[in-house]
Amino acid sequence: DPRPSSPNPLGKREPGLEWKPGGERGFSVDLLERLGLGGRRVLILHHDDLGLTHAQNGAYQALGLPTGSVMVPGAWASGVKGEDLGVHLVLTSEWPAPRMRPLTEGESLRDEAGYFPEGLEALWRKARAEEVERELKAQIQAAAKLFSPTHLDTHQGAVLRPDLAEVYLRLAEAYRLVPLVPESLEGLGVPPPFLPELERLLYETPFPRVRFLDPYGLPPEERLGFYLDLAHLPPGLYYLVHHSALPTPEGRALPDWPTREADYFALSHPEVRRVLAEFHPLTWRAVREALF
16 A cells, blocks of 8 residues: 655646556557547546455445455455455554464564564565565465456555565566556655665566555545545546545454545545546456456
C-alpha cells in the first residue's frame, strides 16, 4: 500500500499507464488507446486489504465495486468472492492484532513469535530473497485455489527493496498477472540507497506503470471532499486505492478503523456515486486481457 506523501494527491500530475513491449522505451503504446479509451476519464477503483477482517470483506460486498486484492495469509481470505480480485502479497504484519504468519517456513520472514515482521525496516534488514520468492509463490498459488487472480500488489510496498522487486516482477510474468507498478517512486518513502536500482527496474519493466491516488493519509473528516473532488480531474487513467470496512466491533479492533470507515461511508454516498459514474470504470481483468 504505498501512500502518496502529498496531502492533496489530486493536485499532482495526471497519471498515465503504458505498455512497453520488451521494456523498449522507443515503442510505447498507450494502454488507453489499445482499449479504445483514449481521451476518456478512466478509473481503476481498488479495494485493498481484503481478507484481513470480516468488516473489510463485508464492505467489498456491500459496495458492489469489483476490483480489490486479498491478503491470502489473512484469517478471512477464504471469504472473498469477486470478479476482479488480485493477490495483496504480504511480507509484514503491522498491527498488534490480527497478526499474520508466512505460509512457508522461511526463518528470515518471521519475528520471534513466528509472525511476519512488524515493519518494512525489519523485513528489509532480514529477509532473504530466495525465501521471499518461495513465500510469494505460495501466496499466489493459494490464492488461485480460492479465486481466479487478475493482478498482484503488495502490502505496505514490501517489495520495494530492489532484489525483492525483481522477484515480484518475475513472478508476475511467470503467472501472467498484472503487477501494480508505480509510475514514479516519489512520495513512496523508498530508502535512497534503493532508488538507482528501482529506477532501472521501472525503466525496463514490460508492464504498465500507473500513478495512483490514495486518501489513506487524509483525516477521515476530509474523505468525502476528496472523493467529490474527483469530479475535477481531466481525462486520463486513474488508479484509486481505498480501504473500506464496515462499522463493526471487529473492524474497530484495528487502530486505523476511522480511515477505513470513512472510505466506506464516502463510497456509499449518492453524490460520490454520481461522480464515479462520470468515469469509465476499468478492471485489472480487462488490463490483463489486453496485455497477455
